[in-house]
Amino acid sequence: EVQLVESGGGVVRPGGSLRLSCAASGFTFDVYGMSWVRQAPGEGLEWVSGISENGVSTGYADSVKGRITISRDNAKNSLYLQMNSLRAEDTALYYCARGGGLKTMDVWGRGTTVTVSS
């Protein structure tokens, strides 16, 4: 079964850091680009970041550029999102998704919740 499972969310103070992880299974991880998409409470979807199959190319939404870094470890079938200088507006449910960029996002995880609050 194709599956994405996110972890690493939690409550963090403004200015703090958090590292999200996404464990992939059931497919050949290193032939797919991957993305992180977030959804603030009661709001729509916002693409946060994407990374190419080999990890060489990355992209970021303007709202997170300079504060967030996407990476992957193909040997571990894992995707990561390092989040620094967190703000209240980063509070959201963060989804890991297969695809992104020019490719559709065809598989989604259940998400992990990040709450930034003092």
Next chain:
Amino acid sequence: QSVLTQPPSVSAAPGQKVTISCSGSSSNIGNNYVSWYQQLPGTAPKLLIYDNNKRPSGTPDRFSTSKSGTSATLGITGLQTGDEAEYYCGTWDSSLRVVVFGGGTKLTVL
């Protein structure tokens, strides 16, 4: 303010048909493939349509799409109460170099 524009809500009776529009520009819908996602209450988004008009296995043929210029439309026929969900359009924006989504449309089956 989303880059792609969708109506906030649509509604129709069971068995009827509804359409959801998604309006963009030449840098996104006009020159890239459009995907549609369905988000049932309390769940993760699920791919409904990709590459403008292709249905993944599991998407009923009651769901169809069209695209013209810088706009796309999702149509749902034979509405069922189980279709009540938020629907999002999404695509790549070649100028912004990000994936963009519509703000979402809440479908109510009365």
